[in-house]
Amino acid sequence: MRGTTVVTGAAQGVGLVTARVLAQLGWRVVLTDLQPLAAALESLRERGVEAIGIQGDVASEEFAGSLAERLERDYGGAEVLVNNAGISMICPAEDTTAAQWRRVMDINLLGPFLLSRHLGRGMLARRRGSIVNVASIAGLAGVSHRSAYNASKHGLVGLTRTLAAEWGARGVRVNAVCPGWIKTEMDVADQGSGAYSDQDIIDRVPMARFARPEDVAEAIAWLADRDKSAFVNGACLPVDGGWTADASWDSLRVRTRT
Numbered sequence: 001m002r003g004t005t006v007v008t009g010a011a012q013g014v015g016l017v018t019a020r021v022l023a024q025l026g027w028r029v030v031l032t033d034l035q036p037l038a039a040a041l042e043s044l045r046e047r048g049v050e051a052i053g054i055q056g057d058v059a060s061e062e063f064a065g066s067l068a069e070r071l072e073r074d075y076g077g078a079e080v081l082v083n084n085a086g087i088s089m090i091c092p093a094e095d096t097t098a099a100q101w102r103r104v105m106d107i108n109l110l111g112p113f114l115l116s117r118h119l120g121r122g123m124l125a126r127r128r129g130s131i132v133n134v135a136s137i138a139g140l141a142g143v144s145h146r147s148a149y150n151a152s153k154h155g156l157v158g159l160t161r162t163l164a165a166e167w168g169a170r171g172v173r174v175n176a177v178c179p180g181w182i183k184t185e186m187d188v189a190d191q192g193s194g195a196y197s198d199q200d201i202i203d204r205v206p207m208a209r210f211a212r213p214e215d216v217a218e219a220i221a222w223l224a225d226r227d228k229s230a231f232v233n234g235a236c237l238p239v240d241g242g243w244t245a246d247a248s249w250d251s252l253r254v255r256t257r258t
């Protein structure tokens with residue numbers, strides 16, 4: 001078996017698929033989430049892979065510290081950390097409250113920092129580690145009605161680059177993936193509020209489709225693996241079907257499809 005990887009927000013969506021892909025590649029995978037993990041572990045078992053579940057809140061420093069201690073004690077520490085847990089927030093900027101802003105920042109930005117700090121200490125001591133942050137194209141460009149979410153993801157991109165600069169020479173690489181819109185429970189909830197439609201996204205993406213969780217998981221697995229992405233450090237990799245590369249106006253983009 002390869003080393004130990006921790007995936008946060010792994011009860012569903014991108015986190016669960018990433019846990020499966022990593023486990024199928026031979027990593028020992030620890031799933032964490034605010035929600036219970038029994039159903040996620042069972043779904044992995046049905047696909048022939050065993051994993052470990054530890055429930056907790058990524059925004060809690062106590063959880064980050066106790067997780068790091070447990071990983072050191074039981075598994076000799078983590079080699080890979082995937083900071084995937086995150087929440088969405090769609091609200092006009094002028095109506096966004098300080099409490100909403102803080103909650104998004106706590107989960108999407110403080111959480112990855114705390115876990116990187118606590119799990120990163122062991123990685124630095126062993127001079128071996130890879131941290132992959134799940135940011136978003138909302139970390140690379142503005143999207144209306146998402147001031148807190150976009151600021152948190154821009155912050156995560158900044159944290160990625162800073163830790164890459166600080167820890168690269170000590171054997172710990174830090175990278176991010178920046179996905180476009182993905183078909184997960186988060187998208188179902190966001191579309192449920194009437195914020196956008198499937199067609200809005202399909203028309204905007206050069207590849208004319210949503211991302212699949214697997215598209216994101218495979219990019220994460222590549223960044224996690226020191227044999228595959230050995231000299232990749234501080235990269236914020238769009239996994240967006242070309243969204244951020246494309247400045248075409250809408251009718252031109254759609255016209256190229258025929």
Ligand SMILES: NC(=O)c1ccc[n+]([C@@H]2O[C@H](COP(=O)([O-])OP(=O)(O)OC[C@H]3O[C@@H](n4cnc5c(N)ncnc54)[C@H](O)[C@@H]3O)[C@@H](O)[C@H]2O)c1
Pocket residue numbers: 008009010011012013014015032033034035056057058059084085086087088107134135136137178179180181182183184185186187
């Ligand atoms: N779905 C998209 O279109 C999309 C696009 C770009 C980036 N992302 C990012 O990808 C990541 C995964 O998104 P998803 O679509 O799978 O979302 P999801 O809502 O389906 O899953 C997120 C998971 O994170 C968990 N979580 C939330 N708060 C937590 C906390 N405080 N502590 C621990 N776990 C917590 C949830 O319980 C849930 O299981 C997020 O960081 C999201 O911002 C999503």
